[in-house]
Amino acid sequence: MVFSVWDEAKLKLSPTERVPYWKVEAFEELNAGDALDAYQVLLTDNNAPIYTSLVLQPGLWWQTTQMAKYRQYIPSGILRLDTSGKGNEVNRIALKLAASLSIWERINAERHGGSTLNTRVADLLERANIITPGEFKRLGSNAQRVRNYLTEAMEVLRQHGDFNLTVQDLDDYNAMGRGWHDRFLAAKVSLGIRKLEKTQRLQEG
Incomplete structure (x- = not known):
C-alpha cells in the first residue's frame, strides 16, 4: 500500500497534476488480532490492517535535483569495516572521516581538483563529529588515545586508496609535554582533491 504526501499550495498544481513530495x-500487512508486535496501526478501525514496517521514498523532486552530481563515492571496503564493540575505535573513526571527507572533497573538486x-x-x-576541541582537552592524558586512533584511521583510509590525507606539521602533530593538546589540534593536515570527470554537454540546435 502506498501513501503520497504533497503540498498543493507550494507546488501550485491542480488536483489532477499533483506530484507527491514523498x-x-x-509492508508486512497483517489482520488485526494477529499475535505480532506491530509497532504502528495506521487506521483506527478495529478491523483495519496493521503495518509492521514503512519505507519512505522521495518523489520526482529528488530526480530533478540531480544529487548524484554532488556525491563522492566511499570505497566499499571502508563501508564494510567492523565498527561494533570495543577494539574497533579506529574503524569507527575511519568511517566517520570517510563520510566527512567525501563531502569536503566533492565540494572543492570543481575549483581545486588536482591540488x-x-x-x-x-x-x-569536529567536522567528522568525532570530538570537539573542548572535549579533546578535557580528556587530559587520555587524549593521547584519540591521537593514536586518528593516526591509524588515516592509514586505513590510505590503504583503501581513496583519501590522500597527509600530516603537514609533524612536530606539532606529535608534540608532547605541556601544551601539546593545542599544538596537536592546530597541526595542518592536507587532503588531495581528485579531479572531476568532465561530462560532455549537449549541443544546441
Whole structure:
C-alpha cells in the first residue's frame, strides 16, 4: 500500500497534476488480532490492517535535483569495516572521516581538483563529529588515545586508496609535554582533491 504526501499550495498544481513530495510504502500487512508486535496501526478501525514496517521514498523532486552530481563515492571496503564493540575505535573513526571527507572533497573538486587543501586537526575531528576541541582537552592524558586512533584511521583510509590525507606539521602533530593538546589540534593536515570527470554537454540546435 502506498501513501503520497504533497503540498498543493507550494507546488501550485491542480488536483489532477499533483506530484507527491514523498511516497510512504507499508509492508508486512497483517489482520488485526494477529499475535505480532506491530509497532504502528495506521487506521483506527478495529478491523483495519496493521503495518509492521514503512519505507519512505522521495518523489520526482529528488530526480530533478540531480544529487548524484554532488556525491563522492566511499570505497566499499571502508563501508564494510567492523565498527561494533570495543577494539574497533579506529574503524569507527575511519568511517566517520570517510563520510566527512567525501563531502569536503566533492565540494572543492570543481575549483581545486588536482591540488591539495589544508585543514586543522581540530576542524578535521569536529567536522567528522568525532570530538570537539573542548572535549579533546578535557580528556587530559587520555587524549593521547584519540591521537593514536586518528593516526591509524588515516592509514586505513590510505590503504583503501581513496583519501590522500597527509600530516603537514609533524612536530606539532606529535608534540608532547605541556601544551601539546593545542599544538596537536592546530597541526595542518592536507587532503588531495581528485579531479572531476568532465561530462560532455549537449549541443544546441
